[in-house]
Amino acid sequence: MSPLPYESMLVLLAAMGLFLPLLKKGDRAWLLSVLALAASLALSVATLYLSMGSEPCYLFSKMLRLDPYGSLFSTLALLGALLAVLASKPASKWTTSTSFYSLTLISMVGVCVIAFANDITVALAAWLLSSVASYAIVSLAKDEASAEGGVKYAIMGSASTVFLFMGTFILFLSAGTTLLSSTLRPIPLNPVFGGHTVLVLSILLVVAIGFKMGIFPFQAWLPDTYGGVHPSLIAFVIPMAKALALLALYRLIYPVAVQYPETWFVVASVFSVLTMFFGNLAALLQDNAQRMMAYSSIAHAGYFFVGFAGISALSGLNPKWAMMGLLIHYAAYSLAKVGIFAGLEEVKEKVGGVMLSDLSGLGRRMPITSSMLLILLLSLMGAPPLLGFWGKLYLFASVVGLSPLLALLAILNSAISVAYYARVIKAMYFSPGDYERIPERGWPLYSIIASAILTVLLGLVASPLAEMVVP
Amino acid sequence: MEPLPSQLYVFAWLSPFIGSALNLALNPVKGRAKAYSSVAFISASAILSSLLALDVWLNGRVVSFEYVWVKCLNVSFGFYGDALSSLMAVVVSWLSLLIAIYSIKYMEGDPGQTRYWTFFTFFVGSMLLLVLADNLVAMFVGWEGTGLASYALIGHWYTDEEDKWVGDPGRKALGIPMYFTPSHGGLRALVFTRIGDVGFLVGIAVIHMLLGTTSLVALESKAGVLMLSLFRSGILLPFLIVFSLGAMAKSAQFPFHEWLVTAMTGPTSVSALIHAATMVKAGVYFMLRMAPIIFLGAEVLRATNPAVFSLVAEYFEIVALIGGLTAFILGTMAIVARELKLILAYSTASQLGYMFLAVGAGALTGEVGLSVFVGFSHLMSHAIFKAALFLVAGAVIHSVHSRFIDDMGGLGKPMKISFASMLLAALSLSGLPPFMGFWTKDAIIDVAFEAHAYLPFVLGVVTVLITAFYSLRMVFRVFLFKPSHHEHEVHEAHPLMWVPYFTLAVACLALGLAWPFYEADLSRGLTTLTLGLKEWVMPTPNYTLVGTSVALVAFGIGIAYYLYQAKKVLPFDSVKTSPTLMKLHTFLYDRWFINSIYYLVIVKGGHLIASAISKYFDKLIVDNLYHRAIPFVFGKAADLLFRYPERAIDLFYHRVMVAFFSILSNGFRRIQTGILNHYMLLMLIGFATIYVVLMLLG
Numbered sequence A: 001m002s003p004l005p006y007e008s009m010l011v012l013l014a015a016m017g018l019f020l021p022l023l024k025k026g027d028r029a030w031l032l033s034v035l036a037l038a039a040s041l042a043l044s045v046a047t048l049y050l051s052m053g054s055e056p057c058y059l060f061s062k063m064l065r066l067d068p069y070g071s072l073f074s075t076l077a078l079l080g081a082l083l084a085v086l087a088s089k090p091a092s093k094w095t096t097s098t099s100f101y102s103l104t105l106i107s108m109v110g111v112c113v114i115a116f117a118n119d120i121t122v123a124l125a126a127w128l129l130s131s132v133a134s135y136a137i138v139s140l141a142k143d144e145a146s147a148e149g150g151v152k153y154a155i156m157g158s159a160s161t162v163f164l165f166m167g168t169f170i171l172f173l174s175a176g177t178t179l180l181s182s183t184l185r186p187i188p189l190n191p192v193f194g195g196h197t198v199l200v201l202s203i204l205l206v207v208a209i210g211f212k213m214g215i216f217p218f219q220a221w222l223p224d225t226y227g228g229v230h231p232s233l234i235a236f237v238i239p240m241a242k243a244l245a246l247l248a249l250y251r252l253i254y255p256v257a258v259q260y261p262e263t264w265f266v267v268a269s270v271f272s273v274l275t276m277f278f279g280n281l282a283a284l285l286q287d288n289a290q291r292m293m294a295y296s297s298i299a300h301a302g303y304f305f306v307g308f309a310g311i312s313a314l315s316g317l318n319p320k321w322a323m324m325g326l327l328i329h330y331a332a333y334s335l336a337k338v339g340i341f342a343g344l345e346e347v348k349e350k351v352g353g354v355m356l357s358d359l360s361g362l363g364r365r366m367p368i369t370s371s372m373l374l375i376l377l378l379s380l381m382g383a384p385p386l387l388g389f390w391g392k393l394y395l396f397a398s399v400v401g402l403s404p405l406l407a408l409l410a411i412l413n414s415a416i417s418v419a420y421y422a423r424v425i426k427a428m429y430f431s432p433g434d435y436e437r438i439p440e441r442g443w444p445l446y447s448i449i450a451s452a453i454l455t456v457l458l459g460l461v462a463s464p465l466a467e468m469v470v471p
Numbered sequence B: 001m002e003p004l005p006s007q008l009y010v011f012a013w014l015s016p017f018i019g020s021a022l023n024l025a026l027n028p029v030k031g032r033a034k035a036y037s038s039v040a041f042i043s044a045s046a047i048l049s050s051l052l053a054l055d056v057w058l059n060g061r062v063v064s065f066e067y068v069w070v071k072c073l074n075v076s077f078g079f080y081g082d083a084l085s086s087l088m089a090v091v092v093s094w095l096s097l098l099i100a101i102y103s104i105k106y107m108e109g110d111p112g113q114t115r116y117w118t119f120f121t122f123f124v125g126s127m128l129l130l131v132l133a134d135n136l137v138a139m140f141v142g143w144e145g146t147g148l149a150s151y152a153l154i155g156h157w158y159t160d161e162e163d164k165w166v167g168d169p170g171r172k173a174l175g176i177p178m179y180f181t182p183s184h185g186g187l188r189a190l191v192f193t194r195i196g197d198v199g200f201l202v203g204i205a206v207i208h209m210l211l212g213t214t215s216l217v218a219l220e221s222k223a224g225v226l227m228l229s230l231f232r233s234g235i236l237l238p239f240l241i242v243f244s245l246g247a248m249a250k251s252a253q254f255p256f257h258e259w260l261v262t263a264m265t266g267p268t269s270v271s272a273l274i275h276a277a278t279m280v281k282a283g284v285y286f287m288l289r290m291a292p293i294i295f296l297g298a299e300v301l302r303a304t305n306p307a308v309f310s311l312v313a314e315y316f317e318i319v320a321l322i323g324g325l326t327a328f329i330l331g332t333m334a335i336v337a338r339e340l341k342l343i344l345a346y347s348t349a350s351q352l353g354y355m356f357l358a359v360g361a362g363a364l365t366g367e368v369g370l371s372v373f374v375g376f377s378h379l380m381s382h383a384i385f386k387a388a389l390f391l392v393a394g395a396v397i398h399s400v401h402s403r404f405i406d407d408m409g410g411l412g413k414p415m416k417i418s419f420a421s422m423l424l425a426a427l428s429l430s431g432l433p434p435f436m437g438f439w440t441k442d443a444i445i446d447v448a449f450e451a452h453a454y455l456p457f458v459l460g461v462v463t464v465l466i467t468a469f470y471s472l473r474m475v476f477r478v479f480l481f482k483p484s485h486h487e488h489e490v491h492e493a494h495p496l497m498w499v500p501y502f503t504l505a506v507a508c509l510a511l512g513l514a515w516p517f518y519e520a521d522l523s524r525g526l527t528t529l530t531l532g533l534k535e536w537v538m539p540t541p542n543y544t545l546v547g548t549s550v551a552l553v554a555f556g557i558g559i560a561y562y563l564y565q566a567k568k569v570l571p572f573d574s575v576k577t578s579p580t581l582m583k584l585h586t587f588l589y590d591r592w593f594i595n596s597i598y599y600l601v602i603v604k605g606g607h608l609i610a611s612a613i614s615k616y617f618d619k620l621i622v623d624n625l626y627h628r629a630i631p632f633v634f635g636k637a638a639d640l641l642f643r644y645p646e647r648a649i650d651l652f653y654h655r656v657m658v659a660f661f662s663i664l665s666n667g668f669r670r671i672q673t674g675i676l677n678h679y680m681l682l683m684l685i686g687f688a689t690i691y692v693v694l695m696l697l698g
Helices: A004-022 A026-051 A069-086 A091-092 A097-114 A120-138 A144-175 A193-211 A221-228 A231-259 A261-284 A290-312 A319-351 A366-382 A387-400 A402-431 A441-470 B006-025 B035-061 B083-106 B113-132 B136-154 B182-211 B216-221 B221-234 B236-250 B258-267 B268-277 B279-300 B306-337 B340-364 B368-400 B414-432 B434-452 B452-480 B495-528 B543-565 B570-577 B581-588 B591-641 B646-671 B676-697
Strands: A057-059 A062-068 B061-070 B077-079
Touching: A004 A026, A004 A097, A026 A069, A026 A091, A026 A097, A026 B570, A057 B136, A057 B591, A062 A069, A062 B258, A062 B676, A069 A097, A069 A231, A069 A319, A069 A441, A091 A097, A091 A231, A091 A441, A091 B182, A097 A120, A097 A231, A097 A366, A120 A144, A120 A231, A144 A193, A144 A221, A144 A231, A144 B676, A193 A231, A193 A261, A193 A290, A193 B676, A221 A231, A221 A290, A221 A387, A221 A441, A231 A261, A231 A290, A231 A319, A261 A290, A261 A387, A261 A402, A261 B676, A290 A319, A290 A402, A319 A366, A319 A441, A366 A387, A366 A402, A366 A441, A387 A441, A441 B061, A441 B216, B006 B035, B006 B077, B006 B083, B006 B113, B035 B061, B035 B083, B035 B113, B077 B083, B077 B113, B077 B136, B083 B268, B083 B279, B083 B495, B113 B136, B113 B268, B113 B279, B136 B182, B136 B221, B136 B236, B136 B258, B136 B268, B136 B279, B182 B216, B182 B221, B182 B236, B182 B258, B216 B221, B216 B279, B221 B279, B221 B306, B236 B306, B258 B268, B258 B340, B268 B279, B268 B340, B268 B368, B279 B306, B279 B340, B279 B368, B306 B340, B306 B452, B306 B581, B306 B591, B340 B368, B340 B434, B340 B452, B368 B414, B368 B495, B414 B434, B414 B452, B414 B495, B434 B452, B434 B495, B452 B543, B570 B591, B581 B591
Parallel strands: none
Antiparallel strands: A057 A062, B061 B077
C-alpha cells in the first residue's frame, strides 16, 4: 500500500499547527484548523481504505507500521477532534485562541503517530508531544478553575511520565530491542526482576498510561480537570487523550499480554473492577453535571480495561471481540463526551451553570440540544441500538468465557451508571423549570447534532465495520 | 426483464422508514406537506416492490443477500425476495399507497397529522421489513414495529370522544361494559397481540438454541434436524403451537380475536390498512412462510420417524380447526352487528380464519404447496376487497356522522360511486362468481374437502352462507333500505377518497374475470419459487362443491334481498318479541360473551385471587407470623441473649457499621481534597499497594 496519504496527513497537521499561531484573528485560525482536521480525516479514511486487505506497510526503518486497526482508530480520533473543534467556535474570541487551534493540530500529530507506533522510542515521543500539548490546552481558558485543572494535570502527568519511562525501559531491557513489531512477534522477556518482570512492567505501564484515562487510584486529577476546566477545551481533550492512552496501551502492552496472558489478565481485571466501582459510585453523589461526566469518564476507563483484560489470548477469552469492543467503545465514548461537553458549554453560557438544578426543564427550553443529549446519554448507558451498546456488548462478551464474574461486575456497574445518567434525563425532562425558549443555533449546536446522529448511524454499522479492521 | 442490483431492493422497506423520520422533522410545517411526502415515499417502495416481483417472477430467480450485523450473536440483516414475499410486498405496498392517497383527504384538518403520518409510514416500513426479511429476528423487528404502529394508530383519537368509541355506550354483558374508547382499544390490541408475541419470541429462541441460526434459508435446509431434535426433546407439538401463537394473535384467530374488534376505534383508513388489508395478514404470511419448512422437516423424517410426521399432521389439523372455528364464530357475530365498521371487523377475522383453514388443510392434503397457493390467493383477494369496503365505510361514516347502520340507508342515491364500489367489493366478499373472492374461497373449500378435514370443512361451508348474508345485509342497510333523515345533505366523497376505493372495487371484478387465465401461472410461481417448495400443484376443482357453494351464496344474498329490499323489514323487530331469539341475538351481539368471560376470568379472577391472597394468606398467615409468631420467638430469644452478647452487638452496629459506611460513602469524596500533594500521595500509595498485593498473590 502507499503511505502517501498518511505522510501527507502528518505533514498537513504539523505544518498547519506551526502556522496557526502566526495568525491574529481567532476565527480564521478556527476555520483553518477545522479545514485541516477535515482534510486529515479524509486522508485518514484513505489510509484506512488502502490498508485494508493489503500487507501492513512499514515506514521510517520499521518505526511505524500502518495497519487497518490503527487507521480506523486514528480516523475516529480525528472525527472526535473535528467535532470538538467545530463546537469550540465561541472560543475563537479568546486571546489565546490561535494557540488553542494550533495545539489541537499538534496534539493530533501525536495521536496519529502513536496509532501506528512500532518502536518504543517513537511511542514515547508521540506520547510526550500530545501530552504536553494537552497540558497547555486545558489552561488556555485563563480562568481560575482552568488554571488549577491545568497545573494539576501537568504535574500529575509529569510524575506519571516517569513511570512510563521506567516501564518502557524495562520493556527495552527485557526485549533487547526498541522494536515492538506489534502483533507479529511476542517479545521475549529476561527475568531482570526475578519472576516478577511482567508484573512490574504491567503495573508500571498501567500507572503511566492508565493515569491519562483515569484508572483508579491514579484518577485524582481527573475530576478537577474534566470537572472544572472550560467545557469546550475538555470536549477536545477527552477524545484526544483517550485515543492516545488506548493506543499507547494497545501498542506497548499487546505484545506482553499475548505472551504472558495470565499475569496481564489479573492486572487488567483488578484495575478495571476498582475503577468501574470508584467512577460509578462517586458519580452517583454529584450534583454538578460536568463533574458527574468527569466521574463517568473514570467509570468508562474501567470498561475499557475489561476489554484490555480480554485481549490476552487465554482460552475462554475472545481477543477479537475485545479489540472490536475497544474500537467501538472508543467511538461511542468520544462522540458522546464531545457532544455532552459541547452541550454543557452551551447550557453554561445560556443558563448560567451546569448544576442539575440548572438543567431542570431544559427539555422545553432547549428542545434540540436536550434531545441530542438524551441520545448521547443513552449511548453512554449502553442502550441498544446505539453505538454505546455495541461497545459494551463486545467488551463484556470478550471476557465472559473465562471470567463470568468480571463480566457480571461490569454489567452491574452499567446498571449502577444508569442511575446517575437518569438523574440528568430526569432533570431535563421531568423537573419543573422555566418555560422560556432559549434560541439554539450556531456551530456548537451543529456539532452536538452531528455527534448524536453519528451515534445512531454508526450504531447500525459498528459491528461489520469493526469486524473488517480487526486482525 | 433486466434485473436491478439486488441491494437496491432494500429501499422497498427502507424508504417508508426514511419518510417516517422526515415526517417528524416536518412537524412544524402546516398543510399537506407530510401527506404528500408520505405518499411519495410509499410510492417509491410500491415501485421497487413491483420491480422486485417482476424480477422474481419473470426471471424465475430468488433475490436474496445478507449483511452480517452482529457476528458474535450470528445475527444478520438480510433480504429475501421469493415468489411469496415479493408478491406479498406488492400487495402491501400498493394497498398502502392507495390508502395513503385516501388519507390525504380523510385525515385533512386532523390535529394529529404528524403522529398519523409518522406512524403510517413507520407501519408500511415495518410491514415490508417483516415480509422481506430473510431471518426470524429481522422479521420479529418488523413484526413488533407493526404492532407499535397499530397501537399508536388505534389510539389516534386518544381524547376518547364518544363518537370514536366502539360498542353501544352503556351496554353491558354479564356485568362487563361492552363499549370501548380509543385508548382502551389501543391497549387491548397491544396486550392481546403481546401474549402471542411472547410465544413467537420463545420459538425464535428455541430455534436459535438448537440450530444456532435464525435465517430462513438455513432453517429450510436444517428443517429435518430441527424437527428431530424437537421431537427427541418431546416438545415438537407444543413448540409448533407456541411458535405460531404470535401469528394467531396477530391474525386475530379465536381465541385472540377480541383485540381486532376494538381496534375499530382508530381512523377508518387505519382500519383499512392495518386491521384489514395488511398487518392482520402478517400472521397468515408467517404461516405461509413456515408451513413449507415445517412440512419439509416432517417429510424428510417420514421414513425414519413416522411419529414426527403424524405430530406435524396433528399440528396442521389444529391450525385448520382454529381457522374454521374463527371463520364461523366471527361470521355469526357479523350477522347482528349494528356498527358498519364492526361488521367489517368481524368479517375480517372470519376471512382470516379461512386463510388459516387453507394453510392447515393444504398441508393435510400432503401437498403443502396448496397451503401457500390457496392461502395466499385468498389473502390477496381479501386484502383488495376488504380495503375497498373499509374505505367506503370511512366515507359513509364521515358523511352521515354516525357509525351505526341504523342511521344510514338510502345513501345509494347521493353516493353512487361509493354504492357501486361497496356492492362490487361485497359481492366479492360473499363469494359470487366471477368475482375474485369466489375463486379463492372456493379453492379453500375444495382443499378442506380434499384434506378430509371434515369439521373445519363443514364450518367453512356454513360460513359461506353467513358471509353472503351479512355482506349484502350491510350493502342494503347502508345504501338502499329506508332512507334515513339527515340534518345536512349527504354527498359523494371527494375524488381523492373515491378513486382509491373505486379502483380496488373494480380490481376485485377484473382480477376475478381474469382469474382462469392467470391462475395456473400464479400457482406455478408460488409453488415452485417459494422457499421450501419445488413441485407445481393445483387444487382439483370439485364441481359438486362449487355448485353447493354458489347455491349457498345465492341463498344468502336472496335472504338479504328479501328482508331488506323486497320487504324492507327489520328482522330485529320480530326477534324482540321472542325471548329465545332475543337470547340468541344477545349471545351473538355480545360476541358469544367471550369478552365478558375474559374480563370475568382474567381481570376479575386475577383481582379475586389477589384479594384472596391478601385476605387469607397475607393477613392470616403472614401478618400473624410476623406480628405474633416471630416477635414471640425472637422476644424470648432476645430475653435470653440480652445479657451477654448484647454489648458487643451494640458496639458493632452503632460504632463499627456506622463508621464503615460513613467511610465508604464519604471516602470517595474525601479522596478529592483538591490538593495536589494528596493526589500524588494517593498515586504512590495506590501503586505500592496494588503492586505489593499482586506480588503476594502472584
